[in-house]
Amino acid sequence: MTTTATINTVPATAAREISRRRTFAIISHPDAGKTTLTEKLLLYGGAIGLAGSVTSKKEEQSTSSDWMAMEKERGISVSSTVLQFEYKDRCVNLLDTPGHHDFSEDTYRVLSAVDAAVMVIDAGKGVEPQTLKLFDVCRQRGVPIFVFVNKMDRPSRAPLELIDELEEVLKLAPAPVNWPLGDGPRFRGVYDRSKDEVHLFERTTGGAFKAPLEVAGIEDDKVREALSDDLYEAVTSEVEMLDGLTEPLDIERVLAGEQMPIYFGSAMNNFGVENMLESFLEMAPEPAGRVSDEKMVAPETNNFSGFVFKIQANMNPRHRDRAVFVRIVSGIFERDMQVIDQRTGKKVRLSNAQKLFGQDRETLDTAYAGDILALVGNYNFLIGDTLTSDPKVVYNEMPRFTPECFTYIVNNDTANIKRYRAGMEQLMKEGVAQAYNVHGSMRAVPLLGAVGPLQFEVLQARLISEYQVETRLEHSPWSVVQWFEENVPDTMRRDSDPPEVKLPSGCSVARDQDGNWVVLLSSQYMVSVLHDRNDHLTFRNHANG
Missing domain, CATH: 3.30.70.3280 (Peptide chain release factor 3, domain III)
Structure with missing residues (x-):
């Protein structure tokens, strides 16, 4: 049985910083739009001026999260990356993961370092094989799931059919937070059920979309004018049916892994992305502790601790360096601090910590529980190592996948x-x-x-x-x-x-x-x-x- 020991806690200012952190991963079957969604979230967070598009064309801007040459050539993610940005009063740690089955082990490691996951579903395909495998990993780790049904601007399956499949396959109670107004060429926006607010979108002559126009209430005349009669009738009928078909959104059930908030939209065209981001950050859990010797180590514990979940060599080929990614579980990181590597028993000075953004980097002086620390240099750490100022703490977060x-x-x-x-x-x-x-x-x-x-x-x-x-x-x-x-x-x-x-x-x-x-x-x-x-x-x- 896991217990929580009495702890010596961090100062109040540090506790506030920890409570601001939201650390999550985006997962999906290949080509469901995961990396595109990542880029648009960064755009809304002000982290990049222009969201890159996943493409193999050399003339296109490459994405911030995909930096390896093979990723740019094939238009797929084959390694996980860490991206941190501020959004309103939250400090967001976003981990992009590989979608391809062959990289499941890397994805599993990333999921050991997050507190929630956004699962991207292709609206035309529904739940795909790799989606289900990734969900199983989340369920094993107790990671809450939020679902973004992507590509609604393309011909899609009926939204009621999609949420029915999600419930049947994932065995979680669906809780649609918004609802799509049509699909494909008829897609006109999303209806926010909790706020009774419609976000309308208008296509320009070039096929792109103008910024959303917010309208209070689905029965507003502007909404009726924007939709054809048959589409308006279909949408209002579906919205009315949802009250009887689905249960009210319950944050406690979401965090317990019993219910999944569902959002509809189009990452490529920014439909419903900001709506999803704001709602997600309201519900996503604060940094969670991890178990050491059957005792829960709380994030507010004063002693620093964390574990290595990823190592990446040659992120900057000019320097031939390697980045060791550490999920901070408890306490405060300060540059030049000494920690114990529990695998070797040796004390190590953490003198070169950096904040990474794809290939970009800057020196990091302070970080808190929930953050992802990148130690750059020739540190002799291995995946799964526990780094801590408390010799009693050891984490065991890294089971291996069986080779096939x-x-x-x-x-x-x-x-x-x-x-x-x-x-x-x-x-x-x-x-x-x-x-x-x-x-x-x-x-x-x-x-x-x-x-x-x-x-x-x-x-x-x-x-x-x-x-x-x-x-x-x-x-x-x-x-x-x-x-x-x-x-x-x-x-x-x-x-x-x-x-x-x-x-x-x-x-x-x-x-x-x-x-x-x-x-x-x-x-x-x-x-x-x-x-x-x-x-x-x-x-x-x-x-x-």
């Missing part, structure tokens, strides 16, 4: 061996892939495992662009991994030797990067064969117990 594909990345030119090794060492510290040493193999390079094959393409692309090393992929026959150990430890066996295991044909024994023994198999079918042959062993589907 395996390959070798082989250096093409032995003259580049030093650069190859340096690049691989650094990228592996980021958690781009997991390393396995196949027992008895004569290969000089480790086997790499990842959730999806696109991870390997990213690794190759970064070795070329950041280390000038060309490589080739040599795929392995394995696609399934099983961790194992003996039910009764054999004290006579050497540590370098695996426990005795009877392997099905085509399987191999290996060791993961933490020294645990695994069996590599060619198919899921082989798992039951492996288990049947080895009653003396205990098997697991994942590394984390």
Whole structure:
């Protein structure tokens, strides 16, 4: 049972700063409009003068959240980024995440560092496979979900059908905060149910949209004039039905993960985005604590603590530096402070902390619980490390995903061996892939495992662009991994030797990067064969117990 200990709290001024923080991630299936929504939120927050559009065209402005070369070429997010901005009385920490399934592990790490998530849904497609997987991760972590139904300016599914699907698939009570006035070419704006206020939009001759015109009340004459008779009748009928079909919005239920606020709009054309942002920031939770040794460490605790959830090398290729991202759980960060890295037990001075905005950066002197700290330099931290001024605090926030594909990345030119090794060492510290040493193999390079094959393409692309090393992929026959150990430890066996295991044909024994023994198999079918042959062993589907 988790308990909250009596705490020595931060000063009142710091407590106010902590209460202003709102830290959240935006998640979605690829191409639902996640990065476009991120850019428009930054635009409303005054963080950028012109929101970039996700595009592969060189003449277009690239987005602030996508900075890696591959992201700009493909128009997708393949790494998570941290963006902080002020909006009215809130200090917002926004984390953009990869939408592609192959980068689920990076997204999972990000979700360990946030207090809420905005899930973007394509209005024409509804709940897609990756959306559901990301939702499951949020549910496991107890992260409240807010839903933005995007692309209403395109032909869409009926909004009542969409909220019905969301309720059926996600098993959360829907609470539409606004309601769309039509879709596609007939889309005219959104109706704010809580304020009984219509936000009308007008298309210009070029296809863009003018700023919204606020009108009090859905029965106002201006609203009737803006909508065709049949559309007005349909919208008013739907709004009336919502009162009987959905429950009133309850913030406590939202934060408990039982209800989801739903917003409709178009990120590309700024329909309903500001409406969503203001409403979200009113309801989103303040920074939450984390559990250490079954005790909840509150954000207002005076002792500084946090955990590393992401490492990114070469964000600035000129400096060959690496950024270590830390979610501050409690207390106040001050530049040059000393903390304990609980993994090594060593004290470390945090002398080069920076506030990042995509690739842009500025020196950070002070930060508070809820903020994301970027430590830039050659810090020897690893993902999952706890940094704290209290030696009793240790966080365990980073379970690993089980790899689904395996390959070798082989250096093409032995003259580049030093650069190859340096690049691989650094990228592996980021958690781009997991390393396995196949027992008895004569290969000089480790086997790499990842959730999806696109991870390997990213690794190759970064070795070329950041280390000038060309490589080739040599795929392995394995696609399934099983961790194992003996039910009764054999004290006579050497540590370098695996426990005795009877392997099905085509399987191999290996060791993961933490020294645990695994069996590599060619198919899921082989798992039951492996288990049947080895009653003396205990098997697991994942590394984390």
